[in-house]
Amino acid sequence: MTTLATSTPTPIAKPEHEAGAPIPTGLPRITVVMPSYNQGKYLEAAIQSILTQDYPNLEFIIRDGGSTDESVAIIRRYESRISRWTSEQDDGPADAINRAFSGATGDIFAWLNSDDMYMPGALHAAAAAFLAWPDADLVYGEGWYIDESDARIEPCRFVRRQFERRYLVNKDPILQPAAFWRRSLWESTGPLDTSLRWVFDWEWFIRAHDCGTFRYLPADLAYYRVQPEALTRTGGQARQLEHGRITRRYGAGWYPNHLVQQTRRLDSIGGQFTNDWPHPLAAIFRLPLSLPRRLAEWLLHGMYMR
Numbered sequence: 028m029t030t031l032a033t034s035t036p037t038p039i040a041k042p043e044h045e046a047g048a049p050i051p052t053g054l055p056r057i058t059v060v061m062p063s064y065n066q067g068k069y070l071e072a073a074i075q076s077i078l079t080q081d082y083p084n085l086e087f088i089i090r091d092g093g094s095t096d097e098s099v100a101i102i103r104r105y106e107s108r109i110s111r112w113t114s115e116q117d118d119g120p121a122d123a124i125n126r127a128f129s130g131a132t133g134d135i136f137a138w139l140n141s142d143d144m145y146m147p148g149a150l151h152a153a154a155a156a157f158l159a160w161p162d163a164d165l166v167y168g169e170g171w172y173i174d175e176s177d178a179r180i181e182p183c184r185f186v187r188r189q190f191e192r193r194y195l196v197n198k199d200p201i202l203q204p205a206a207f208w209r210r211s212l213w214e215s216t217g218p219l220d221t222s223l224r225w226v227f228d229w230e231w232f233i234r235a236h237d238c239g240t241f242r243y244l245p246a247d248l249a250y251y252r253v254q255p256e257a258l259t260r261t262g263g264q265a266r267q268l269e270h271g272r273i274t275r276r277y278g279a280g281w282y283p284n285h286l287v288q289q290t291r292r293l294d295s296i297g298g299q300f301t302n303d304w305p306h307p308l309a310a311i312f313r314l315p316l317s318l319p320r321r322l323a324e325w326l327l328h329g330m331y332m333r
Contacts, residue, residue: 053158054083054084054154055084055133055134055135055154055157055158056084056085056086056132056133056134056135057082057084057085057086057133057134057135057136057137057150057153057154057207058085058086058087058088058128058131058132058133058135058136058137058210059077059085059086059087059088059137059138059139059150060088060089060090060123060124060127060128060131060136060137060138060139061073061074061077061087061088061089061090061138061139061140061141062090062091062092062120062123062124062127062138062140062141063089063090063091063092063094063098063140063141064091064092064093064094064098064120065094065095065096065098066094066096066098066141066142067094067096067097067098067101068096068142068175069141069142069252069254070098070101070102070141070142071101071104072144072177073139073140073141073142073143073144074089074101074102074105074109076139076144076145076146076250077139077145077150078105078108079147080145080147080148080149080150080151082150082151082154085110085150086110086131086132086133087108087109087110088109088110088111088112088127088131089102089109089111089112089113090112090113090117090123090124090126090127091112091113091114091115092114092115092116092117092119092120092123093114093115093116093117094114098114098141099114102114118221119221119224120140120227121219121220121221121223121227122221124138124218124219125218125219125221128213128218129218131210133210134209134210135153135154135157135207135208135209135210136207136208136209136210136213137153137204137206137207137208138203138204139204139249140203140204142252142254143204143249143250143251143252144173144177144204144249144250144252145204145248145249145250146170146171146247146248146249146250149168149205149248149249152168152244152246152248153166153168153207153244153248156207156242156244157207157209160242162240162242163209163240163241163242164208164209164211164212164235164238164239164240164241165206165207165208165209165212165232165235165239165240165241165242166206166207166208166241166242166243166244167186167201167202167205167206167207167241167242167243167244168186168202168205168206168243168244168245168246168247168248168249169182169183169186169202169205169245169246169247169248170182170183170186170202170204170205170247170248170249170250170251171183171247171249171250171251172250172251172252172253173250173251173252173253174252174253174254175252175253175254177250179250180253183202183251185198185199185200185202186200186201186202186205187200187243188243188245189243192233192236192237193278193282195232195233195236196233196273196274196277196278196282196284197274197278197282197283197284197330198284198330199226199228199229199232201229201232201241202248202249202251203228203251204248204249204250204251205247205248205249206232208235208239209239211239212235212238212239215238215239216231216234216235216238216239217234219231223269223273224265224266224269225265225266225269225270226266226269226270226273229273230273230277233273233277264291264292264295267288267291267292268288268291268292270284270288271284271285271287271288271289271292272285274288283327283330284330286323286327287320287323287324287327290319290320290322290323290324291320293316293319293320294313294316294317294319294320296316297312297313297316297317298313300312301313
């Protein structure tokens with residue numbers, strides 16, 4: 028529907044809240060779901076980033092996919108402060124998130140991957156935004172890339188203050204861990220597409236954009252971790268083709284993202300076919316197959332998913 032850029036709402040003060048104390052009147056209940064599988068190296072930091080928000084009306088759900096590392100032991104250390112958790116096999120993170128939200132009680136939904144983190148005050152800022160903007164169905168903010176040691180790398184500059192649907196179906200302008208939405212938007216949009224391996228969050232944002240109003244919050248809300256096993260760092264060509272399929276599904280075959288991914292596919296086929304050929308002969312054969320990719324990436328620079 029619409030994406031609106033607005034000024035920062037007045038933040039909700041972060042009060043000292045004792046366990047069992049009455050919840051301030053009108054403070055929306057926020058459900059945060061954390062899907063996880065063998066992310067013990069980062070899991071504790073992610074959990075602490077939620078608990079140290081000191082947000083009094085919080086439902087915190089962890090869905091672990093049957094981890095074989097130290098994940099379950101870490102979860103048990105915090106289970107008195109976790110609303111509920113399970114550790115069992117699932118069909119991937121999209122399935123885990125869907126299962127968790129199916130029984131959630133919050134007014135506002137969000138999920139945080141177990142290798143990412145919230146920045147201090149993120150939940151209070153999200154709550155303030157929804158109270159200030161009753162027309163907002165989804166609120167998203169800014170964030171920073173961090174490395175495996177939690178050190179900041181750079182801001183996530185792909186986040187856009189405003190965008191149209193055509194831009195959204197070519198590139199994802201929303202930082203997923205910095206996004207929060209109303210329960211009503213989840214219900215009207217439907218759950219995540221579990222047939223997708225890499226871009227289920229982006230695909231859901233496209234559908235949600237057709238159902239509600241998005242508002243940009245000019246505030247740093249989350250840390251997005253760059254690490255070798257992150258989904259966005261894996262998948263190679265399969266991930267790129269999944270990008271292209273989503274653009275074709277919601278846009279058209281001639282949209283930039285779909286075109287680029289298809290030329291990459293053609294180039295990859297040439298590489299597979301000539302894998303055992305002598306290098307000079309393979310280079311000559313692959314040239315007409317690689318040129319479309321090079322040309323598309325040059326002409327459409329900045330208009331497609333990498």
